[in-house]
Amino acid sequence: MRKITAGLFISVDGVIEDPQDWHFPYFNDEMGQAVDAQLGSAGTLLLGRKTYDSFAGAWPDREAAGGADAPFAKQLGDTRKIVVSNQDLQFTWRNSEVIKGDLVTAVTALKNEEGGDIGMSGSVSVVRQLLDAGLLDELHLLVHPIVVGKGARLFESSEAAIPLQLLSSQTFATGVLNLVYARADELRTATYDDAKVHLPDGDQ
Incomplete structure (x- = not known):
């Protein structure tokens, strides 16, 4: 089964909106490698419509310009891109298509196809739905x-807690934390009585 990974730029207070306004000062080689490992190596990109529109409005021009980011832009262009939208879209960026039918059903079928991993960037509403459905790896x-x-x-907000497990963590020179989570099998429970035994002994 193919693995789905989602990458997001996020602030300490949980904001993911308009990262172009605040995250570029922290973009270094370490972050570039992390983004490429998660997104650039994917066999398929799964994107919400707003994220797709943003990508399609920038990366083809960057590829054509032939600058330092052109190889990555070409890599994105060559990758199959599946867009989550209820609208009929007219695509100008190559290798783009709209996902058909119910999201959970369609993504489940997509995971069962042959091919490399499925990468996501941004697309927060889709990330939430797939995490709720247990489809985000x-x-x-x-x-x-x-x-x-x-x-x-x-x-x-969420009607129910979603337990996660930390798979890996890395601290970049800029102070950015690269945290990779997976959904945990069950929600952990405990009370203060369980926790207090771990408090330091005041006599020591």
Whole structure:
């Protein structure tokens, strides 16, 4: 079964909106390698419509310009791109298509296809739905050491808690934390009585 990974730029206070306004000062070689490992190596990209529109409005021009980011832009262009949208879309970026039918059903079928892993970037509403459905295998959070103060957050509200397990962590020279999570099998429970035994002994 193919693995789905989602990568997000996020602030300390949980903001994921308009990262272009605050995250570029923290982009270094370490972050570039992390983004390429999660997104650039994917066999398929799964994107929400807004994220797709943003990508399609920038990366083809960057590929054509032939600058330092042209190889990565070409890599994205050559990759199969599946867009989550209820609208009929007219694509100008190659290798693009709309996902058909119910999201959970369609993504389940996509995971069962042959091919490399499925990468996501941004597309927060889709990330939430797939995490709720248990279809998201890894959540890659690049936590920036900044309090943005306003804007949409990764998790605004939820009817039920979603337990996660930390798979790996890395601290970049910029202070950014590269945290990789997977959904845990069950929600951990405990009370204060369970926790207090771990408090330091005041006599020591």
